[in-house]
Amino acid sequence: MSDSRSGKSATLVDVARLAGVSAMTVSRVLNDRGNVSRETRLRVERAMEQVRYRPNVMARSLSLGRSQTIGVVTYDTAQYGPGSAVLGIERAARERGYGVTITAIARPDHDALRSAVLSLDDRMVDGMVVIAPFTAMAGALRDLGRGTPVVAAEAAHQGEVPIVGIDQGLGARLATRHLLGFGHRTVHHIAGPIEWIESRLRSDGWRAELADAGAAVPAPLGGDWTARAGYDAGMRLADDNSVTAVFVANDQMGLGLLHALHERGVRVPQDMSVVGFDDTPESAYFLPALSTVRQDFARLGEVAVELLDRLVTDDDFVADDKLLIPPSLVVRASSGPAPS
Amino acid sequence: MSDSRSGKSATLVDVARLAGVSAMTVSRVLNDRGNVSRETRLRVERAMEQVRYRPNVMARSLSLGRSQTIGVVTYDTAQYGPGSAVLGIERAARERGYGVTITAIARPDHDALRSAVLSLDDRMVDGMVVIAPFTAMAGALRDLGRGTPVVAAEAAHQGEVPIVGIDQGLGARLATRHLLGFGHRTVHHIAGPIEWIESRLRSDGWRAELADAGAAVPAPLGGDWTARAGYDAGMRLADDNSVTAVFVANDQMGLGLLHALHERGVRVPQDMSVVGFDDTPESAYFLPALSTVRQDFARLGEVAVELLDRLVTDDDFVADDKLLIPPSLVVRASSGPAPS
DNA sequence: CCTGCTGATGATTGCGTTAACATCTGCCCG
DNA sequence: CGGGCAGATGTTAACGCAATCATCAGCAGG
Structure with a gap:
């Protein structure tokens, strides 16, 4: 009534x-x-x-030409890294009063990225964060050049779009340095897929640290981030008893590696030390607990959104090219002194 | 020019x-x-x-009164379950030509849910999927009653909103039955947090299966989904050598449990069998590889979106109360015959 | 040769909101 | 005691698109 x-x-x-x-x-x-x-x-x-x-938000947006919404483009949120980054961004955006529209792209190529960006533009987002962990996507970022501000997260630098990321190279160096500090002659490496920028940066950091220490640089093994890849690599590494320390590019491969080593009777860390990357919530409970590199994704999200916010709000604000957040080393049970 | x-x-x-x-x-x-x-x-x-x-999508939406967008309300996408569900829904929605707006709520209570739903309504979403894995959220679902169609995922039934979910009870029964089939007298249980509906359903399934088999029903231990909780529970269980089989409510707690048992020198599966729930990508590489219950989240997403689509498109379509997707048991190395 | 229909196109209006400008009331001050 | 100014409110138009109704030409059938 x-x-x-x-x-x-x-x-x-x-x-x-x-x-x-x-x-x-x-x-x-x-x-x-x-x-x-x-x-x-x-x-x-x-x-x-x-x-x-x-x-009605839409009517207001239409009238204003702004939507108080930011778009996030991402690939494979099932991966720990991108998934956590999305979460961090989402939180940070809401805190600043932005709505968030997320678009996952099917393939990490130029066209898919482009169409995702356009579709966000159609929705009149005020700005976008593109999580572009692929080398192939970097080029595509250059072509965006619409009026809409864009911040790239975990991407390769391309000179057009400001980048926010966690310092992968530093992380890799910390891990490698930690192992060298235990007296290992050198550190072997299981890398991520070559198409991933993070993968390359981690490998580069590892290599650079070895070089700085005057240690030999063994050929890295390749993996695809999955535990299975780590397992396969582990089976190869287990046979080579010159290998005493391994820096593996993410914790999931680290898990597979630990599994393989266990199967082959290689004791960790007595016979071989392992350090991973990511610090997933589970890593502390691997057998043995995994030493690894922790990335602060919440902070990444905050920084990215703060930057984007400024870009959106202040027309003649010019962003730094690159903002790097330092990761930290978490030492647990999987790393120790070199066997004598 | x-x-x-x-x-x-x-x-x-x-x-x-x-x-x-x-x-x-x-x-x-x-x-x-x-x-x-x-x-x-x-x-x-x-x-x-x-x-x-x-x-311009907004202009079209305003004119049409429809936005070709669905909203997703979720809590804690960092959890494997909700996170995977979001991913599945996102994919399925795009396949049907819907945009997706995701809203993560900070606390799983009535007010937060309500405000999330309203904010999606403000954006004129055509329909919503609410991932409401909390008992506390179920009540809130009832009050939504706007014109916008809503489908709940992984929620408790409340008679107002159709539910789509994976049959947790069945999964728990499969796990329990599998263990009993190995000749264990009974199966112990590490439960998830009581506020989670899935947690309750899994416990109920376990209890029911034991009852059907005429086995004793030991008091379950409680956990909070984390590996640490599994570890703590494991430390307690390890001391009790009447325990020969454990059904643990998710794989992460399973990991912690394995870790604890290993530390205490309890061999899995010789001394104790363990079955988890979720089948995370890593579970196959735990030590030992974890037997577990697999949930098909992609399918969940499809079903939820298909249902929502029909609700949106067809005004006088009446949905079934509840749509359950059967999970499947994945047998690996962590479960085996009872010790004699 | 007119009626009536069909296919192609245009004009108007509304969706819900806000910006920009217009109006109106008092009231202060010279 | 009138000019002018500030505060309170209203009017109009625009954002970009689509539904509805109108218009107009062509053409078949009686």
Whole structure:
């Protein structure tokens, strides 16, 4: 019997009518702008409550040309890294009052990225974060050049789009240095897929640290981030008893490696030390607990969104090319002194 | 020197002007509706390409009252279950031509859920999938009752909103039955947090299967899904040598359990069998490889979105209360015959 | 040769909101 | 006591698109 029309929700005009004012006045109350008398404001506010008024975001966006929404483009959120990054960004964005629209692309190539970006543009997002962990995607970032601000996360630098990321090279160096510090002659490496930028950066860091220490640089094994790949690599490494230390490019491969070594009777860390990368929540409970490199994804999200926010808000703000967040080493049971 | 105004992108009116037709005709070409002569259509299409026209989704939504977007409400996407469910839903939705807006809620209570749902409503989503794995959220689902169709995923049944989920009870029964089949007198249980519906359903299934088999029902231990909780429970269980089989409510706790048992010198599966739940990608590489229950989240997503799509499209479609997807048992190395 | 229909196209209006400008009331001050 | 100014409110138009109705030409059938 009240006037809650079932189905359609109340619009600003309904509120105006009910409060006996013009639509514009309601809008002013809504946005806390302009001069509205205390009395009118109260009347309007009561009316809004009465009809359970909720402003229509789309209409506002259309009128304003801004949507208070940012878009996130990502690939394979099932992976720990990208998945955590999305989560961090999502949180940070909400905290700043942005809505978030997420688009997962099917393949990490130029076209897919392009179409994802366009589709976000169609939705009038105010800005985007592109999680582009693939070398192949870097080129595509260059071509975006629409008016919409873009921040790339975990991407290769391309000179057009500012980048936010975790310092993969430093992480790899920390891991390698840690192992060398235990007296290992050198450190072997199970790398991630070559198409992933993070993979390359981690390998580079490992190589650089070995070089700095004057240690030999063994040929790295390749993997695809999965535990199975780590297992396969482990089976190869187990046979070679010159191998005493391994830096594996992520924790899941680390798990597979540990499994293989266990099967082959190679004791960790007595016979072989292992350090991973990521610090997944499970890594502390591997057998043995995995030493690894921790990345702060929440911070990554905050930094990315903060940067994007500034880009969106302030027209003539010029961002730094690159913002790197330092990772930290977590030492657990899988790394120890070289066997004598 | 071409007419690509930098900054603003072309609108339908621009295309119309360029093609020398009315806006309406462009709209018709765009939506492949109405009668447009072959000739005009071509002219319009050329014009669209020339100015790189992209329809503005918001404007269309506002005009149509539909947005071709579905909203997803979720809690804690970092958890394997909810995270995978989101991924499955996202994929399925895109396949059906829907955009996806994801909202993560901070706390799993009535208010947070309500405000998430309202905010999606403000964005004019055509429908929503609410991943509501908490008992506390079930009540809130009842109150939604807006015009927007809602499907709940992994939620408790409340009679208002159709549910899509994986048959947790069946999964628990499969795991328990598998262990009993090895001759274990009974099966112990490490449960998930009581506030989680899945947790309760898994415990119930375990209990029911034991009861059906006439086996004793030991008091379950409680955990919070984390490996640490599994570890703690494992330390308790290891001391009790009447325990020969454990059904643990998820794989991460399973990992912790294995870790604890290893530390205490309890051999798996010779001294104790373990079966988990989830089949995370890593579970096959635990030490020993974990027997577990696999859930098909991709399928869950498809089913949820298909149902929602029908609800959105067909006004007088009435959905079934509940759609359950059967999980499957994956037998690996962590389960075996009872010690004699 | 007119009626009536069909196919192609255009004009108008509305979706819900806000910006920009217009109007109106008091009231201060010279 | 009138000019002018500030505060409060209203009016109009625009954002980009599509539904609805109108228009117009061509053409078959009586």
